[in-house]
Amino acid sequence: MKTTARALIAGLVLTLAAGTAWAVEADDAIEYRKAVFQVFKWNMGPMGAMAQGDRPFDREVLAKHAEQMARTADLPWQGYVDGSDLGDTASKPEVWTNRARFDELARNFEAQAARLLEVVNSDAGEREIRMEIGRLGQACRTCHDDFRISRR
């Protein structure tokens, strides 16, 4: 009995140590997801400016940014690991308490990024493309409204 208990405890300690050793650190996860959103900003910035008429419509530039947006659209969410609700983050606790809705908006965003790329690569006109950029911006905002602390 004594040996069994000791073995069990030793096993538990090893398991905990292992869990600690290669669990993702919350700070690293926060830093990571912020970095992905910076990459989004790099791509959304010029597209948003074109959609709003603040920058001339340039199909080639759009195609590049829409492709990069679609290619990276699924990357942020893996950064919302357990424990990363605390730290240098603007995420609301709702990310963790209402994950189903968060995931739904994430899928919606990814779908809209794919949709924009499709439209940019089609023979769609400027007006339609602008509307799709607007819809992608709206997909950002919808999620920010519910899951991100406003900086305003």
Place this chain on the structure above:
Amino acid sequence: MKTTARALIAGLVLTLAAGTAWAVEADDAIEYRKAVFQVFKWNMGPMGAMAQGDRPFDREVLAKHAEQMARTADLPWQGYVDGSDLGDTASKPEVWTNRARFDELARNFEAQAARLLEVVNSDAGEREIRMEIGRLGQACRTCHDDFRISRR
């Protein structure tokens, strides 16, 4: 003559204004490329730890990070725009004075990221995969040695 000169100047001012309006800001470009490298770190970290035996070899985790690494490997370089040698950056001036070599190392890095993904998805053994991770780390270092100011 007077009208022509005035028109020329007006045209020039418009051109300059236009150039300013949608040229990429150096600070944005620096922020962007740093963000991409943070994303690299997120993927390289666990792979490097596995290659060095600091973390148990986990083929599923590896496959995810190798895929994300290969998918984003070409993203940083567009951030090295003219004028972004100055600012909050660790880039050496050589990025701009020896761009041919910089580009060569960038292509080498992309090729090695693609190669790692290929090997991870093959029936290659742990030893071979670890070596390929090491080669990708070496591709990082080779470029850092010549083009990044050491923080040590």
